[in-house]
Amino acid sequence: MQNGGVAYFSAEFGLDESxxxxxxxxxxxxxxHIKAAADMNIPLTGVGIFYGNGYFQQRIDDGGSQQHLFPEVDLEASAYPVQLLRDDKGQPLIIAVPLNGRQVYAKAWFVQLGSVTLYLLNTDVESNSGSDRRLTDKLYPTDHDVRISQEIILGIGxxxxxxxxxxxxxxxxxxxxxxxxxxxERIRMLSAEGVPFETALEAVKASTVFTTHTPVPAGHDVFSIDMMDRYFGDYYWQLGTDRERVLSLGRLGGAFNMTRFAVSTSSKVNGVSKLHGDVTREMFHRWMPHIPKQDIPVDSVTNGIHVGTWLASGMKExxxxxxPSDWTxxxxEQEVWAAVRHIPHNELWEEHQRAKSKMLQEFGLPLTTFGEEPLIIGxxxxxxxxxxxxxxxxxxxxxARILGDQDRPVCLVFAGKAxxxxxxxxxxxxxLVELSREERFKGRVYIVENYAMDKAKKLVQGVDVWLNTPVKPMEASGTSGQKAALNGVLNCSVLDGWWVEGYNGRNGWxxxxxxxxxxxxxxxxDSKALYRLLxxxxxxxxxxxxxxxxxxEWVNLMKESICSLAPVFNTHRMVSEYWHKVYVPASERGKRFAADNFEVASRVAAYKQFIRNNWxxxxxxKADIMADQSSRIGLNKTAFRAEIQLGAIxxxxxxxEAVGSDGHCGIWKVxxxxxxxxxxxxxxxxxxxxxxxxNLWKANVNVRVTPxxxxxxNDFEMELSAWG
Structure with missing residues (x-):
């Protein structure tokens, strides 16, 4: 038995291109994330799905159309040994998952990364029907039935x-x-032990945390209520409550929203950059309009990258x-990276040139025609x-004029899948393919097909400038620019996602x-600003x-970029932040709620029920504002007086509280x-x-009552407020 630690669930895991x-x-x-946890000996177990055909391989045909190929994943070729999970008798361990009124069986593969084990479920099991064996073939299928099936296999399985x-x-x-x-499934297990639904929900919530990565409502998984009924009809009753109560946890706009559901069943929610935290609060405010967006309980832990995975070998040397000898x-730690400033300019520049040459060679880009290698923007x-x-x-x-300058040639390299x-x-x-073939862009614009981790490494290590041009604020965090920065590649980006926190005016554009x-x-x-910068x-x-x-001067910028960005935007800092800000509090909370036969969970459940029934x-x-008058509280202050009907509460x-706008997108509270x-x-x-x-009390002030x-x-756990 293994007690404690963190179970980290994700629909996808990128360990290696193989x-x-x-x-x-x-x-x-x-x-x-899980590589950093392994480096830091954090007790963590990963859970995901083994997709038999993985994500598609991209080919771009002569007409510029993307072709989708789904070859079988070759386990023998994996850089990480992938092994079949077996039981005590040496037989494959099989899990049964309820799916649309039937049982579907899943086996599990596992990958060992130091102290961390990653388990990957797969339904290619003989006892399944032909179609069920194919359920875990492809990542992010377009068929909604396959999609919900995969999410049930991942979560419940x-x-x-x-x-x-x-x-x-x-x-x-x-x-x-x-x-x-x-x-x-965790609630169902507790229900099977006789724990009432609302108590089980509180116990599960207490030890569950949720990271959202999607800054737009359209990016969240939504299933129709009919589909939920089809897939969970035989499951609702096992939870110790009725169908309506289960659906209420995720119901939004007449459908079942997985993000809404995750928020309802977690004690802590975080975005993946400070700006994304703000954007998420704004989005969740639409679900909870009676709570000001500044009060929506969403924290943020800014993403980072795993240095050992993304740093070029020459740069590491x-x-x-x-x-310092123990820098890895x-x-x-900021002071560890400060030593980069003392690396001789020519050594850093030559190492970057080597990475650039390797990239050009790898992709077969005929850029040597320029004599000296041009400025390459990726x-x-x-x-x-x-x-x-x-x-x-x-x-x-x-x-075309910018790229075609004979004295100062510039090339663009693009890669990516849709x-x-x-x-x-x-x-x-x-x-993009059409543009690259135009006479004015020939030899200046290149496309690298089948973008994956191996190609990404070469690009973030070998280009000179990393370009990022999202519509603000739609980039939750982004991490490719962090990988580039680590390798001395300079960022030129819209101030979105992580770059708002990273840019200091001296480390890129x-x-x-x-x-x-x-x-x-x-x-x-934005395009005008980009051309001006170039x-x-x-x-x-x-x-x-x-x-x-x-x-x-360029190398000075490279040094500033590495020194200012590498110590902050790495997964050791990120996972350490998750440990202290998220995991330790959730662990303590979960233990407290489960102790003494769920005494706290039971009390909280009863209390919430009472509040809901009487809210x-x-x-x-009545609410009065008395400016500069004496009150029981004190003399010559802006005083507030309110009559509050609480009934049975x-x-x-x-x-x-009196709550008002501060005139600067914030709020004040008294x-x-x-x-x-x-x-x-x-x-x-x-x-x-x-x-x-x-004088801010004059505008937009109100009185609020919160349980x-x-x-x-958090202060708004029940998502209830009564306003004057």
Whole structure:
């Protein structure tokens, strides 16, 4: 039996290109997360799916159309040994998963990364029907029935697998909403032991955390209520409650939303950058309009990258020579990286040139025709329309002049896949191929097909500038630019995702175009800003040699980029932050809620039920603002007085506040105290704004009542508020 630790569930894991069970950023992040946990000896178990055909292999035909090939994943070729999980008798361990009224069986493969084990479920089992054996063939299928089946296999099957292995995690981490059904299975297991549903829900919530990566509502998985009924009709009753209560956990806009469900069953929610935390609060505010977006309980842990995976071998040797001998285990320490400033300029530049040559050789790019290697700008990521791969082509004539300068040649290298169901994304690839064949762009614009981890490594290590042009704020975090920065490649990016936190004015370039207006206006302004940077700053600096072979000022920027970004945007810092901010509190909370036969979970469940049953009787009857007058609270202060009807609810079970806008997208709050009971359940509350000089109380001020408990994970756990 293995007690404790973290169970980390994700629909995809990018460990290595030889194990292509990832599609992009989410999977790469999950792979880097568990590698860092292994480096740091953090007790963590990964759970995912082994996709028999993986994510598709991309071929671009003569017409520029993306072809999708699904060869079988070759386990023998994997850089990480993938082994079949067997029971005590040496037989494959098989898990039964309920699916649409039938049982589907899954076996599990496992990959060992130091102290971390990653388990991968797969339904290619003889006892399954032909169609069920194919359920786990492809990642992110377009068929909704296959999609929900995979998510049930991942969530419910994954929880059953850990139970069969007698692994009992303290913390369950859901990396995106695909795996959220694991919370239902955990509730079902407790229900089978006689724990009432609401108590089981509180116990499960207490030890579950959720990371959301998607900044747009359209990016979240949604299943119809009919589909939920089909797949869970025989399952609802096993949870110890009725169908309506189960569906209420994820119901949004007449359907079942997996992100909404994950939020309802977690005690902690985080975005993957500070800006993404803000964007997520804004999005969740639409679900909870009575809670100001500033109060929505979403934290953030900014993504990082696994240094050992993404650093070029030559660059690592250079760092080995100049950084402290134990630098690889101290990657999150600023002073370790400060030594990069003392690396001789020519050594850093020559190492980058070597990585650049390797990349050119690897991709067969005939750039030697320029005599000296040109400035190479890389753009490589998923071809989704919001990432705006063609922004740099907004003014083709101007771009042709920039790229075609004989004295200061510039080349663009593109790579990326579009999801097989994403028509507009595939159109971008087709258009890019057409542009690359135009006479003015020939030999200046290249496309690398079948983008995967191996190609990504060469690109982030070998280009000179890493370009990123998403529509702000649609990039949750992005990590490819972090990989580039680690290798001395300079970022030129819209101030979105992680770059808002990373950019300091001396370590790359920010495309500061439009921050408002419609998409067309934003695109126009962003492209203008990009062309200006290329013409006036980036290209002149790259070719400024001052009679030397090394561009000294450019190398200074490379050093600043490595020193300022590498110690912050790496997975050792990220996983350490998850450990202290997320895992340890959730572990303690989960243990407390489960102790003494679920005493705290039971109490919280009963308390919430009481509050819900009586909340309709809570109202703010009267609210007065008394400027610069004396009150019981104090003299010459902006004072607030409110009459609050609480009905059956005790006055110590609520917080009463005056809440107002600060005029700068923030809010201020003043806690009001009960000073008089006028009748049964009717109280007078008063409070004062501490700063007389501030006049902000005049605009947009109101009084709010919120249920509170020392056992809540946050102030708005019940998502209830009564306003004046």
């Amino acid at each position: 194990l292509p069970i990832y599609s992009g950023g989410l999977g790469i992040l999950a792979g880097d 994954g929880a059953r697998l850990l139970a069969a292995l007698d692994i009992r995690p303290d913390v369950w981490h859901m990396n995106e909403g695909h795996c959220a059904f694991l919370t239902l 250079l760092f080995d020579r100049h950084l 285990v101290r990657t999150a 753009f490589a990521r998923r071809f989704a329309t919001y990432k705006r791969a063609l922004l740099i082509f907004s003014d083709p004539e101007r771009l 999801h097989p169901a994403d028509g507009p994304g595939q159109d971008l690839i087709r258009k 920010a495309i500061e175009g439009a921050t408002d207006g419609d998409l067309e206006h934003q695109t126009k302004q 013409e006036e700053e980036i290209i002149p600096l790259f070719y400024k040699r001052d009679d030397q072979t090394v561009p000294m 309709s009787g809570v109202r703010v009857r 005790w006055h110590k079970d609520v917080r009463v 806690k009001l105290e009960p000073v008089q009971q006028q009748a049964k359940g009717l109280y007078v509350y008063e409070g004062a704004y501490p700063d007389v000089s501030i 509170i408990s020392p056992d809540f994970a």
